[in-house]
Amino acid sequence: MLAWAGTQNLETPLQLALFDAYFGEAKNPADPAVLREKAIKVGxxxxxxxxxxxxxxxxxxxxxxxxxxxxxxVNAVPGLILDGRYLISGAQPADVLVDALRQVAEENAGR
Incomplete structure (x- = not known):
């Protein structure tokens, strides 16, 4: 479903709607009826x-x-790949993410 939503530029809104369905509404995001409901919600x-x-x-x-x-x-959730080259695996403190983003930005500024 998310792959299809991506072709419509709606992958992120659908991800957020499914996240809310699971964590906020205690619904099963694998249920086709829930998927249908959330898909409609995002357009x-x-x-x-x-x-x-x-x-x-x-x-x-x-x-x-x-x-x-x-x-x-990637072997943990969340897994964040920066610039297609750097993997940040698992939950990390905000300062680790900020430092990694700054480092990648500095490297890209030098290109």
């Missing part, structure tokens, strides 16, 4: 959303993305 077509949720239409793309993340060393 996606409900019928298409439910059909995609019940299919394996995006399975190849999802497995390819999983493989890329595994190859990048």
């Amino acid at each position: 996606l077509d409900g019928d298409t959303a439910e059909a995609i949720a019940r299919s394996d239409q995006y399975a190849e793309e999802v497995r390819a993305a999983e493989q890329r993340f595994m190859e990048a060393g």
Whole structure:
């Protein structure tokens, strides 16, 4: 579902809606009815959303993305990849993230 939402530039809004469904509403974000409801909420077509949720239409793309993340060393959630090169694995204090972002910005400024 998120792969399809990405093709509509709505992946992040759908992620946030599903996050809220799980943590805020105690709903199962894997339930096709919940996926349909949240898809509609963010502006996606409900019928298409439910059909995609019940299919394996995006399975190849999802497995390819999983493989890329595994190859990048992601083995914890959250996992943050900066500039396609640097992995910050697991929850980190804010100062660690700020330092990493500054370092990447400085490197990119020198290019």
